[in-house]
Amino acid sequence: MRIARWSLFHYRLPYQQEIVWANAIESEGCYSLLRIESDDGFVGLAEGTVKATWSGVSFRSLTAVLDDLLMPALGTIDVNDVAAVTAALAPIPENRMAKGMVETACAMLRASSAGQPLWRHLGGTASVDVTWTVTRQSPGAMAREAADRVQSLGLRALKVKGGQGMDVDREAIRRIRAAVGDAIVLNVDANSAYRPTEAASYVRMLEDESVAIAEDPCPHEADGHFQALQHSVGIPILVDRACTTATDARLFLERGARALSTKPGRIGMAEAGVIGALAQARGARVAVGIYAESALGTLINLQQAAAVPDALRLMPAEQTFFLTLTRQVTALPLTVARGRIVLPDAASPDDYVDWDQIRANAA
Numbered sequence: 001m002r003i004a005r006w007s008l009f010h011y012r013l014p015y016q017q018e019i020v021w022a023n024a025i026e027s028e029g030c031y032s033l034l035r036i037e038s039d040d041g042f043v044g045l046a047e048g049t050v051k052a053t054w055s056g057v058s059f060r061s062l063t064a065v066l067d068d069l070l071m072p073a074l075g076t077i078d079v080n081d082v083a084a085v086t087a088a089l090a091p092i093p094e095n096r097m098a099k100g101m102v103e104t105a106c107a108m109l110r111a112s113s114a115g116q117p118l119w120r121h122l123g124g125t126a127s128v129d130v131t132w133t134v135t136r137q138s139p140g141a142m143a144r145e146a147a148d149r150v151q152s153l154g155l156r157a158l159k160v161k162g163g164q165g166m167d168v169d170r171e172a173i174r175r176i177r178a179a180v181g182d183a184i185v186l187n188v189d190a191n192s193a194y195r196p197t198e199a200a201s202y203v204r205m206l207e208d209e210s211v212a213i214a215e216d217p218c219p220h221e222a223d224g225h226f227q228a229l230q231h232s233v234g235i236p237i238l239v240d241r242a243c244t245t246a247t248d249a250r251l252f253l254e255r256g257a258r259a260l261s262t263k264p265g266r267i268g269m270a271e272a273g274v275i276g277a278l279a280q281a282r283g284a285r286v287a288v289g290i291y292a293e294s295a296l297g298t299l300i301n302l303q304q305a306a307a308v309p310d311a312l313r314l315m316p317a318e319q320t321f322f323l324t325l326t327r328q329v330t331a332l333p334l335t336v337a338r339g340r341i342v343l344p345d346a347a348s349p350d351d352y353v354d355w356d357q358i359r360a361n362a363a
Contacts, residue, residue, distance in 0.1 A: 001080045001113060004039040006071055008032055010050070010059045010363040013294055013325045020136045022163055022191035023053040029325065030363060031294055032062055033353070036105045038079070044109030045349040046101035047297030049265055054291070055097040059363055065098045079106045080113070086270055096244055100268020104300065107269045108349050117303065119343050124306030126343045129316035130336060131157040131187075132323075133290050134176070136164055143175035150180045154338040157185040157316050159215075159290070163193030166202060173209045182210065187287075187315055189215035192241055196225055203233045213259065213287075213315065216240050222251035230256050238287055238314065246274040253282045259314050260284060264301040265291030272304055280312050290318035296330040298322045299352050302343060329357040 014028045030050040037043050050057055057065075073088045085106050089099045111121035119126060132149040134142050146158055160176060162169040173188065188211050194202050199218040206214050215238035220226050222242070230237045239252050240261035249260055260279050262272035266289075276286050288305040291297070298319045305317040320336060322328065331354040332344050346352065 001038045001040065001042070001078060001109070002076065003036050003071070003074055003079060006034065006036045006066075008034055008063055008066060009358050011329060011358055011361040012363045013327045013329070013361060015324050016326055017324075019324065021053075022136075022161070022193065024051065029292055029294060030059070031297065032059060032101075033296065033329075033358065034066070034101045034105050036102075036109060038109055038113065040113070042109055042113040043349050044105035044107070044112065045300055045352065046104035046108070046268075047265070047293060047300055048097050048101045049292050049297070051292070055266065057097060062098055065095050066102075070095070070098055070102055074102070080110055082106075082270060096267055097265075100264070100266065100271060103268035103270040104264060108300065108303070112347055112349060115347050117343065117345055117347055119303040119306035120345070122303065122307035124303070124308075126306065126345070127340050128302050128306050128343065129156070129339055130320050130341055131155060131159055131316040131318055132320050133159040133318060134161060136161045139168065139172035139175045142172045143179040146176045147179035150184060153320070153336045155184070155316075156339050157187070159187045159189060159315075159318055162188045162190040166194075166198075166205060170205060170209065173206070173211060177210065185213075185315060186211045187213035187215055187238065189238075189240070190217045192216045192219045194218045196229075199229055200232055203229070203235065203237065207233065207235055211235065213238050215261070215287075220252075222248070222255045222257075224255075226252070226257075227255040230258060236285070236314065240289060243275070246271060246278060249275040249278045253278060253284060258284050260286050261289040262286045263289040263291050264304045265293050265297060269301075269304045276308060276312060280309075285312055285314040287314040288317040288319070290321055292321045293319055294325060294330070295322040295328040295334045296352060298341070299330060299332065299334060299343065300349075302341060306343060327357065327361060329354050329361060
């Protein structure tokens with residue numbers, strides 16, 4: 001099975017309110033949808049989140065690398081062969097998200113050719129537990145948002161964006177805990193805001209506040225400092241920013257990592273799957289992380305999350321960002337109820353897309 005044709009669609013979707021990330025302030029999301037079609041008519045899709053400070057691409061640069069480098073590399077490749085696709089893309093350096101999009105689209109294509117949705121093809125379940133990400137705001141606003149989402153969506157876990165200073169983070173955690181109760185699992189992601197010399201005291205503060213997971217408290221390298229930090233605290237240090245390849249995962253696991261982030265929206269399903277297998281072999285766990293997907297990207301990327309075994313999953317998948325968008329480009333309903341998203345049984349990825357909305361929101 002070979003790729004006969006491909007196309008790329010760019011679109012912008014506004015947020016309900018301004019979002020403050022660690023490295024950007026935004027009022028809309030920018031996305032690219034890759035559609036591939038095989039010589040026998042089957043389809044695969046992948047959505048990429050286009051952010052200069054996240055994926056390091058623009059609409060034009062993503063188009064160029066697919067057009068000039070990646071798609072030509074697959075010209076004669078049998079895309080049913082996962083290893084062959086990876087090997088064809090491997091000689092091309094960098095361009096992690098673009099290569100990940102290609103590998104994800106190929107995974108969906110394989111499932112489509114088998115007459116199954118990808119989650120079923122991977123041996124997963126249709127119902128996926130999810131969490132909500134509370135972004136940086138005042139502590140009071142963060143607590144109100146957390147309480148609203150827990151109640152309205154039936155969540156059992158929250159991801160909380162830290163990095164506003166240790167005192168502000170502590171106050172936010174305390175207010176959130178008071179608002180949502182003791183049963184809700186908290187992961188605090190500081191986005192590497194603190195110095196390595198501050199990390200141990202910061203994580204111990206999180207432990208004192210009954211936080212279950214500390215994500216990127218400081219910049220990480222797979223070295224003695226990371227090893228000592230993880231060994232000195234009682235909760236897992238979730239490695240996100242510094243773990244974008246299987247090579248990164250191996251190095252961190254050798255240094256005693258207990259938790260690694262896998263983001264199919266950032267690195268593709270193939271690489272995310274390899275990282276998951278490496279973690280499982282070493283007794284570590286993985287989180288399926290947020291990449292600010294739209295509802296369409298969520299439908300695609302949750303297919304991989306649906307196949308992560310319970311024993312390997314660190315916490316519920318983070319793909320709920322789509323609820324912050326005022327417009328969507330999917331033709332299928334997507335809702336969160338009792339803390340879960342139920343994936344559709346549609347075998348054809350084209351059924352996921354509202355092409356009129358793709359055109360209406362074109363960038």
